[in-house]
Amino acid sequence: xxxxxxxxxxxxxxxxxxxxxxxxxxxxxxxxxxxxxxxxxxxxxxxxxxxxxxxxxxxxxxxxxxxxxxxxxxxxxxxxxxxxxxxxxxxxxxxxxxxxxxxxxxxxxxxxxxxxxxxxxxxxxxxxxxxxxxxxxxxxxxxxxxxxxxxxxxxxxxxxxxxxxxxxxxxxxxxxxxxxxxxxxxxxxxxxxxxxxxxxxxxxxxxxxxxxxxxxxxxxxxxxxxxxxxxxxxxxxxxxxxxxxxxxxxxxxxxxxxxxxxxxxxxxxx
Numbered sequence: 001x002x003x004x005x006x007x008x009x010x011x012x013x014x015x016x017x018x019x020x021x022x023x024x025x026x027x028x029x030x031x032x033x034x035x036x037x038x039x040x041x042x043x044x045x046x047x048x049x050x051x052x053x054x055x056x057x058x059x060x061x062x063x064x065x066x067x068x069x070x071x072x073x074x075x076x077x078x079x080x081x082x083x084x085x086x087x088x089x090x091x092x093x094x095x096x097x098x099x100x101x102x103x104x105x106x107x108x109x110x111x112x113x114x115x116x117x118x119x120x121x122x123x124x125x126x127x128x129x130x131x132x133x134x135x136x137x138x139x140x141x142x143x144x145x146x147x148x149x150x151x152x153x154x155x156x157x158x159x160x161x162x163x164x165x166x167x168x169x170x171x172x173x174x175x176x177x178x179x180x181x182x183x184x185x186x187x188x189x190x191x192x193x194x195x196x197x198x199x200x201x202x203x204x205x206x207x208x209x210x211x212x213x214x215x216x217x218x219x220x221x222x223x224x225x226x227x228x229x230x231x232x233x234x235x236x237x238x239x240x241x242x243x244x245x246x247x248x249x250x251x252x253x254x255x256x257x258x259x260x261x262x263x264x265x266x267x268x269x270x
Contacts, residue, residue: 038076038077038101038102038103038104038140039101039102039103039104039105039107039108039137039138039139040077040099040100040101040137040138040139040140040205041099041100041101041102041108041135041136041137041138041211042097042098042099042135042136042138042205042221043096043097043098043099043100043133043134043135043136044090044094044097044133044134044135044136044168044215044216045094045095045096045097045098045130045133046092046093046094046095046130046131046132046133047095047129047130047131048128048129048130048131049131051129053083053095055129056095056096056129057082057095057096059128059129060080060082060096060129061080061082061156061157061265062156063125063128064125064126064129065078065080065154065155065156065157065265065267066155066156067121067122067125068122068267069153069155069267069268070114070118071113071114071115071118071119071121071122072112072113072114072122073111073114074102074103074107074108074111074112075100075101075102075107075112075268075270076101076102076103076268076269076270077099077100077101077268077269077270078098078099078100078101078266078267078268079098079099079264079265079266079267080096080098080157080264080265080267081096081097081098081099081164081166081260081262081263081264081265082095082096082262082263082265083095083096083097083260083261083262084260084261084262084263085260085261086258086259086260087165087259087260087261088257088258088259089258090168090216090258091216094258094260096262097166097260097262098133101140105137132214133212134210134212134214134215134216135210135211135212135215136205136207136209136210136211136215136218136221137207137208137209137210137211138205138206138207138208138220138221139205139206139208140203140204140205140206141185141189141203141204141205141206142201142202142203143189143192143193143202143203143204144193144196144199144200144201144202145200145201145202145203146200146201146227147200147201149266149269150269151269151270152266152267152268152269153267153268153270154265154266154267154268155267157265157266157267158265159263159264159265160263160264160265160266161227161228162200162225162226162227162228162229162231162232163225163226163228163229163231163232163261164223164224164225164226164261164262164263164264165222165223165224165225165259165260165261165262166221166222166223166259166260166262167221167222167223167224167257167258167259168216168218168221168257168258168259168260169184169218169219169220169221169222169254169257170216170217170218170219170254170255170256170257171219171253171254171255172252172253172254172255173255175253177207177219179253180219180220180253181206181219181220183252183253184204184206184220184253185204185206187249187252188246188249188250188253189202189204191245191246191249192246194245195244195245195246196224196235196246197235198226198231198232198234198235199224199225199226199235200225200226200227200231201223201224201225202222202223202224202225203222203223203225204220204221204222205220205221205222205223206219206220207219207220207221216258
């Protein structure tokens with residue numbers, strides 16, 4: 001949902017970016033393959049209190065997605081992840097996690113809508129389901145991907161196959177954000193790849209700034225994809241057999257996390 005930010009901004013003057021420094025340039029670290037220097041915006045979305053989670057999902061997938069595709073011409077990639085289960089809850093119930101990618105942050109801030117009329121249409125639609133959203137400006141590092149994406153445009157996106165987990169990460173207080181990022185990319189990711197034989201895709205999203213005034217102060221978002229339920233169960237079962245180097249390593253740099261099992265709906269890859 002590109003427009004969750006309508007709940008936290010009324011115009012460009014309200015984009016109070018809480019930044020941790022300039023966004024890094026496109027780079028490769030420890031085998032990480034970054035798709036491009038595009039900006040990836042991750043929105044943690046919260047429904048209006050008078051509707052159910054199921055109604056929220058229906059209004060987003062059945063009504064909002066086609067409008068977003070029609071009226072957001074600069075949006076390069078669009079994914080709606082409907083939360084199915086909170087494995088480790090955060091401070092507030094999350095209904096969806098939206099991923100929006102743009103060539104530049106200015107394409108989002110200044111050129112999000114095709115017209116004033118399109119902006120008004122989107123605003124009316126968002127008011128039907130969204131109460132608020134926490135928005136994060138991220139740099140994406142794709143560490144593993146067994147099924148590279150091709151161009152798609154899906155006004156009615158079906159659920160992607162397999163299992164997807166979203167991990168929202170907070171660093172240990174004694175670490176700077178930069179130290180967290182270096183450890184996560186260079187030390188932790190290789191462990192995940194070494195011991196995550198069942199993973200079909202692994203993505204690290206480094207938070208470069210928060211675009212909303214509210215929301216948890218997350219440092220990064222990890223995406224873990226499994227091609228099937230059987231692969232997911234097998235990977236999780238392995239965690240209980242002897243030592244778990246990946247889990248043990250998290251104690252070195254992570255103070256807390258929220259973990260969500262989501263249902264992914266890929267609407268656009270341009």
